[in-house]
Amino acid sequence: xxxxxxxxxxxxxxxxxxxxxxxxxxxxxxxxxxxxxxxxxxxxxxxxxx
Amino acid sequence: xxxxxxxxxxxxxxxxxxxxxxxxxxxxxxxxxxxxxxxxxxxxxxxxxxxxxxxxxxxxxxxxxxxxxxxxxxxxxxxxxxxxxxxxxxxxxxxxxxxxxxxxxxxxxxxxxxxxxxxxxxxxxxxxxxxxxxxxxxxxxxxxxxxxxxxxxxxxxxxxxxxxxxxxxxxxxxxxxxxxxxxxxxxxxxxxxxxxxxxxxxxxxxxxxxxxxxxxxxxxxxxxxxxxxxxxxxxxxxxxxxxxxxxxxxxxxxxxxxxxxxxxxxxxxxxxxxxxxxxxxxxxxxxxxxxxxxxxxxxxxxxxxxxxxxxxxxxxxxxxxxxxxxxxxxxxxxxxxxxxxxxxxxxxxxxxxxxxxxxxxxxxxxxxxxxxxxxxxxxxxxxxxxxxxxxxxxxxxxxxxxxxxxxxxxxxxxxxxxxxxxxxxxxxxxxxxxxxx
Numbered sequence: 001x002x003x004x005x006x007x008x009x010x011x012x013x014x015x016x017x018x019x020x021x022x023x024x025x026x027x028x029x030x031x032x033x034x035x036x037x038x039x040x041x042x043x044x045x046x047x048x049x050x
Numbered sequence: 051x052x053x054x055x056x057x058x059x060x061x062x063x064x065x066x067x068x069x070x071x072x073x074x075x076x077x078x079x080x081x082x083x084x085x086x087x088x089x090x091x092x093x094x095x096x097x098x099x100x101x102x103x104x105x106x107x108x109x110x111x112x113x114x115x116x117x118x119x120x121x122x123x124x125x126x127x128x129x130x131x132x133x134x135x136x137x138x139x140x141x142x143x144x145x146x147x148x149x150x151x152x153x154x155x156x157x158x159x160x161x162x163x164x165x166x167x168x169x170x171x172x173x174x175x176x177x178x179x180x181x182x183x184x185x186x187x188x189x190x191x192x193x194x195x196x197x198x199x200x201x202x203x204x205x206x207x208x209x210x211x212x213x214x215x216x217x218x219x220x221x222x223x224x225x226x227x228x229x230x231x232x233x234x235x236x237x238x239x240x241x242x243x244x245x246x247x248x249x250x251x252x253x254x255x256x257x258x259x260x261x262x263x264x265x266x267x268x269x270x271x272x273x274x275x276x277x278x279x280x281x282x283x284x285x286x287x288x289x290x291x292x293x294x295x296x297x298x299x300x301x302x303x304x305x306x307x308x309x310x311x312x313x314x315x316x317x318x319x320x321x322x323x324x325x326x327x328x329x330x331x332x333x334x335x336x337x338x339x340x341x342x343x344x345x346x347x348x349x350x351x352x353x354x355x356x357x358x359x360x361x362x363x364x365x366x367x368x369x370x371x372x373x374x375x376x377x378x379x380x381x382x383x384x385x386x387x388x389x390x391x392x393x394x395x396x397x398x399x400x401x402x403x404x405x406x407x408x409x410x411x412x413x414x415x416x417x418x419x420x421x422x423x424x425x426x427x428x429x430x431x432x433x434x435x436x437x438x439x440x441x442x443x444x445x446x447x448x449x450x451x452x453x454x455x456x457x458x459x460x461x462x463x464x465x466x467x468x469x470x471x472x473x474x475x476x477x478x479x480x481x482x483x484x485x486x487x
Contacts, residue, residue: 001075002101005062005479006363007110008069015370017177020215020239021128022376022442023394033367033375034440035360035474042365 009041016040051115053436054079057338057476064475066436067113069363071475072105115439119373119427123381125175129166130183130384130395131199133158134192138223139263142254143290143318149187151386151399157192158387163199165408166385171206172411180207183217185384185395190224193232200236217241219286221255223263225270230277239282242271246287246299246313253292254323268306275308284357286312290323294332297340304347304354312357315466317396317448325462334469341473345480361440361474372426375442379405379421383413393421396447421446421456429457431464441467 018039051066054074061079063072080088081098090098105111134157137149149155167182174180182203184196196218203214215238222242233240244267245251252262271285285308289296300313315325315333325333340356347353366372376382379393386398389408397403405414426432429443444459444467452460 001073002063002078002105003073004105004110005071005073005475005482006069008364008366015123015368017123017125017127017381018179019367019371021181021183021382022371023128023130023183023378023382033371033442034471035358035362036367036371037362037365038367045365 051434051436052082052112054082055472057341057472060476060479062472062475062479063111064436065111065113066439067115068110069366069439070105070110071363071478072110073479078102116369116373117427117433119425123175123370124422125177125381126170126173126383127177127179127377127381128181128183128383129170130185130382131158131163131166132186132384132386132395132398133163133184133189133196134187135387136191137186137188137221138191138258139188139221140256140258140260142256143288143316143320143323145317145396146187146398151187153399155187156387158195158385160195160198162385162387162389162408163195164202165389167199167203167206169385169408169411171210171212174212178212179215180212181215181217183219185219188221188223189218190220190229193224193229197232215239219243221263222267222270222274223257225267225274230274233274234277234279234281237281239284240274240278241284241286241312242267242274244268244271244285244287244303244308245289246293246296247302250293250299254288254290271308272306282310284310284312286314286357288314288316290316290318291325291329292323294329295336297336297343300340300356301343309354310357311354315463317451327462330462330465333466337466337469337473341477345477348477348481349484358470359474359477361471361478363475363478366440372439372442374425376446378446379403379424380418393417394447396445396451424456429459431459435464435468437464437468437471440471 019036022033053064055062061074061076063074063082077090078098081090102111135149135151136155140148170180189196200216207214216236217239218237219241245255248264251264255263257263285303287299293299296313300311303311316323318324344356344359384392384395384398385408391405392398392403405417406412426438426443432438432443444463446456448460448463449458450456
């Protein structure tokens with residue numbers, strides 16, 4: 001039995017910097033980039049939904 | 051790289067190269083861990099191979115990890131402004147020497163803060179979104195300068211077609227109506243320190259006269275959150291060796307009605323508070339306890355946001371960010387009250403990491419180059435780690451303070467990070483299953 005839970009979009013090298021700096025989120029000691037979303041992808045998804 | 055793990059009765063496959071997550075049965079997990087020693091019949095192995103084949107073909111399994119560094123920006127994106135090197139609390143575990151950073155207690159002047167903003171704008175290149183984090187000590191001891199600098203930064207940014215996002219980290223002791231109003235108008239994010247249950251909080255977060263601070267801050271935080279609306283905030287706690295049952299503190303905070311929570315392991319060498327290797331098993335178990343209760347509350351419609359259980363596998367950050375992480379010392383810096391620049395708040399005051407002053411406007415390029423060249427791929431230990439594209443190699447400062455090298459991740463931090471990520475993946479799977487039902 002194999003069930004796919006998450007199928008990511010291809011990881012692009014945009015580096016646009018629109019997303020928050022990791023250290024400014026909450027922790028200041030144990031940064032985790034993977035829990036952030038790409039601002040551009042999120043914005044594009046919102047527009048698609050509309 | 052293929053990582054399999056078990057969370058209670060569930061088995062998962064995480065493919066590091068593609069970032070995809072799959073749920074599987076115990077036999078498939080055993081097969082992927084070691085085909086030779088999994089003890090399965092040849093017929094069963096063939097069945098599993100057939101099941102896995104479409105995933106390999108779709109690039110969702112066994113995808114090669116990226117192993118070269120694609121780019122590194124030299125544009126500055128964010129500053130941590132140490133608006134006040136003084137504090138009205140005397141927390142036992144404070145890395146910042148109870149606000150003084152092993153130097154004099156002082157506040158940043160508006161002139162220095164203004165010079166820091168000018169420095170950031172001048173060096174931000176094409177960046178449109180810039181960030182400033184007001185940090186201390188206790189920033190609210192210098193609220194008037196925060197207010198002035200926010201208005202100044204917004205005005206200057208608008209002239210250049212840029213935008214600032216502001217954050218303040220506060221102990222909430224001086225969080226009065228004026229501060230709440232201002233924060234709600236101007237702060238993109240506010241981080242409020244609260245360690246959880248009153249007895250836990252009061253044990254370490256003391257006032258200058260040695261009294262616990264819980265009763266002084268809790269009403270301010272409650273009022274702030276009530277008035278915050280849907281804007282971002284985090285109630286952020288620190289757990290120590292004294293409260294390894296920290297899930298109870300997270301849940302206590304959630305029960306107070308605060309639905310955006312972070313709880314971080316202490317960074318200290320104080321023996322009675324420091325997290326040590328012998329605590330790891332208990333901590334990992336505690337993350338599971340928290341994960342189970344988190345899901346139970348989610349199912350009951352009483353969910354909350356726990357910072358480390360968030361994971362965005364489908365729309366997460368770009369590769370550049372996954373590789374370069376926080377950007378300390380290269381695109382993110384700390385500025386202390388006299389305008390001196392350091393790679394980040396955790397290096398503030400360490401003269402070995404002094405990088406310049408905002409009034410001079412120049413950076414020590416040797417130190418900057420060291421931080422700029424440091425990334426996931428310069429951390430040998432990360433090479434074989436499944437979590438590398440999620441954690442991005444750990445905190446430079448933690449690595450340096452524990453192992454003497456920004457490129458040598460601290461083992462304890464790694465272990466906790468990996469556990470949290472596995473919990474987060476399990477949560478993702480459970481939430482998705484609940485949505486499908």
